[in-house]
Amino acid sequence: MKTNGPWMEESEALTPCWKLCLTDEIEDYKGFVTFSLTNGPEYHVSQISDAVVIARYLQATLVLPDIRGDRPGDERKFEDIYDVGKFINGLDGVVKVVRELPDSVSIRDFEVVRVPNRVSEAYIAEKIEPVFRSKGNIRVASYFPSVNMRKTPQKDGSDTLACLAMFDTLELKPEVNEVVDDMVARLKTLSHNSGGRFIAVDLRVDMLEKKGCNGGASATKSCYNAHEIALFLRKVGFGSGTVIYLTQSRWDESLDVLKDIFPKTYTKESVMPAEKKSRFLESEDSEFEKVIDYYLCSRSDVFVPAISGLFYANVAGKRIATGKTQILVPAEIPGTSSPITSHFSPYISKRNHMAHTCFC
Incomplete structure (x- = not known):
């Protein structure tokens, strides 16, 4: 395979x-x-x-x-x-x-x-x-x-x-950063067949529903559902063994279509250490979950924003600073394949992110 x-x-x-x-x-x-x-x-x-x-x-x-x-x-x-x-x-x-x-x-x-x-x-x-x-x-x-x-x-x-x-001012406290470290390590272990590399996709079902991504035609498409993301990743060349992390906190049945094509698709509940869940996942406060997603998406080998917005923009800034420039913007691809270079974020291909004015 x-x-x-x-x-x-x-x-x-x-x-x-x-x-x-x-x-x-x-x-x-x-x-x-x-x-x-x-x-x-x-x-x-x-x-x-x-x-x-x-x-x-x-x-x-x-x-x-x-x-x-x-x-x-x-x-x-x-x-x-x-x-x-x-x-x-x-x-x-x-x-x-x-x-x-x-x-x-x-x-x-x-x-x-x-x-x-x-x-x-x-x-x-x-x-x-x-x-x-x-x-x-x-x-x-x-x-x-x-x-x-x-x-x-x-x-x-x-x-x-x-x-x-x-x-240069904002870092996670060590206890929270340790959770991100543990989750990144777990994802790298799961992706040993790909050299420890994995994709992070910002895909949250509640946000997709708010943005109306599952219906209607728009001149500029700003969000993609699980099925569209699965087809996009397959057409740009990622194999079925690719490890994918989703920012969706808990599994939703609408994500099944993505897991059918990429079986190694995970959410926080799958990769967070069990002893950390009561503090960082099972509380009523979602602030920790948001922070974990933000920093994990900044550290993945590939980042795919299924939802356009400030999360995508500021994650891109952190990635530019650290040299993690493989950011892919989804698209509906006609045919069976498309070169991955056609889908680099404009923040990378056009160097138009403000981070490029901050770093030499």
Whole structure:
């Protein structure tokens, strides 16, 4: 049985460019900037970037964010998921970070300021700085006019800082990272016939249903179901022995068609160590599941986004930084086959991801 597929060698990890540029330290900090991490890890990196850029511009102190889930009251501390030391040290000399507000400052006195993701210095000067100077403290809430991470033609003074914030401040705490390590190791063991290589597919049934991927015609198809993904992978050359990891947490019968063609298809419940499931899979909180998917998709040999959006965009950024550039965008392929090179993500083939401005 043919199990080898069109695997490619990884590129070398890239070198950060921003460390050559950030030299000016702030002497006198004025006021505080607070924010929360929401909607999952693909949003977290962008929210951190916005808050850091704003705090630096305003010469304000940044307060360590909390993490908020989808349901009201679903809150956890930053250190429940991420490495606090890495975050604070990564911003050392760039932005002052404190774990919490001093007792003398009340959160009720903060003005909430909504900002577009990838906020520019011009926007900060016009829309945010006057509020900060008037109120003394602000709470930043990012919104996302666009969910892609393409390079912008014009340079902004905050680009260097945004690069550092997105790619050098956020790491999982060791306990959570260990779970990802264990799952990656398990998938590599299962794929020994393919040299330990596996594919991660961002395919979540609930998201497909929300996006209406199972019916209707659209000029631009933005999501693919399990059957379409199976046909795509087979037509670009992956054999039936290929190991596939799905971001779907628990098996759904709609995925059976994918497993029929690729029997070694797994979800978290199949590859997560049994002793970790009660903490990271069987709780009512899905935040850990989202984080595990994000970091596992960043480390797989091949990444296939069945759903277009910010998860795809920010996973692509992490992969570009580490040289894992085999990102395949699904397509409906007429005929029986298609060269894999025809389906590389534009983030790779056109080098139009903002990560390409951050790394040399």
